[in-house]
Amino acid sequence: MKTELPIYLEIKKVVNESKDIKTLIFERNLDSSPGQFVNVWLPRVNEKPYSISFQDKNRFAITIFAIGPFSKKLHELKQGDKVGIRGPYGNGFVLRGERIALVGGGCGAAPLAFLADEAVKKNIQVDFIIGARNKDLIIFKKRFERSKVNLKICTDDGSEGFKGFTTELLEESLKKDQIDCIYACGPEIMLKKVIDISDRYNTACQVSLERYMKCGFGVCGQCCVDPIGICICKEGPVLPKNIARQITELGKYKRDAAGAKVRI
């Protein structure tokens, strides 16, 4: 019978992306698809979901923004330390078309970076729009600068790239080229805007959502969304826009560890 148990994996390399962002690289054939996530376990501390930001035949990586107590603990880890890994879980992105646009806000760029790699392998033209509050929160600039990916960076304060929002750069791409599908991950206000824009340009769109997850495989019910009741950990985290649009709590509220509604 199938099991859901963590395997204890050594961190093969720690990459410092910037002051508060690190990528942990593991050696294992995870066989995940872009948009899926793993649950990362620190024994006697906690366990949290992280999307996969990189994968090749025998390695995978997660990219961690030091935001809360758990992610700060992960930042203390060094090469050779071990963590528990369960997964991969959830439904990933589905690549379609010949030219696509990826829209990543903050840490939302992590799963999209993995998607960009896969798209390039399939000779799909990629506009990768990465936005953040300031230049310290922009990830993967070096990784994609010299790749086939058309990288477009923006920051709220103009400290890197275009001064403004990812959605403005997305509209620019849509005006210039025929985009077959938009893929987005980031703050929900951004996701809602991206869905609206995709409607206006009559473009397919897939978004990745974040909810408080516990089990990771659709049983505990912690990440069920209103009013359709699907589990984001299992039926998501990536959803096509026609499903995402049915989630009325999108951009309004989410549930905390107790299951209480918290305004977004």
Add this chain to the structure above:
Amino acid sequence: MLNTKIGKLELGNPTILASGILGVSKASLKRVANNGAGAVTIKSISLEPRKGHNSPILIAFESGMMNAVGYSNSGAKAATEEFKELSDIDVPVIGSVVGTTPKDFVDVINQLKDINFSAIELPLSCPHTPGFGTLAGQGTPEATYKITKAVRKVTSLPLIVKVSPNTQEIGKIAKAAEKAGADAINAVNTLGPGMAINIEAKKPILDFKVGGLSGPAIRPIAVRVVYDIYESVKIPIIGTGGINTGRDAVEMMMAGASAVGIGSGVYYRGVDIFQKVCDELEEFMEKEGYNSIEQMRGLAHED
């Protein structure tokens, strides 16, 4: 063909979503109802909000699952808002309520009195939450009687007492619940607690270290407990523990159950397990010539 009764509670089919699985929100319950459940049970509500234990809270091992969720819930006040309008769920909704003392149970039930639940369930048997269930001694015949009696005084809804399999005196516990006015027994809650250790990390996997066992591993125990309870009391029994198929459900009914609870099965067969079990039940009944659930109930007791 599949309709059944648990006291006054009438179900279109005997599959019930067990408490603690998916029942965090009304939306989630509705989805389970739409997937064929005959009734759904909410995740247990306590007076105050509880964030529960840290993760991992739930794992699956080779023959079952183990959880230590720790009764995370948003509290009685938020529950009145979450479940205030249940009319668009087509099947009975069972309100599961937990407390630390008889008065605590009563306080929660009083807070939830305006919710249109079809029955109230008292899990006096959780093995992994300090202050509640077996860790607070709620599973003894005496405590079962006291808590059930106190709750009986403040609600006229059908009252279901959920019992632990970890006892030598299951008959006495069931009798205590019946004597105190319970309308049905739900057997069983999770077994244990048990423990799983990751041998590379050299640490228990569940953050609470120990957790309650569910799934196929505990089914024979659940069947035996239902069998014993059936011999002890007259009130109907909901058989819960490791039910994944229609055949499993029949086995539980032949032990004495009028309906079956399904929890871990959502993991093994998906959220549409309720429809699947119903289809398999019907298939079995047609093949073997049964016309009703009632006809199968308790058959294993006949010599």
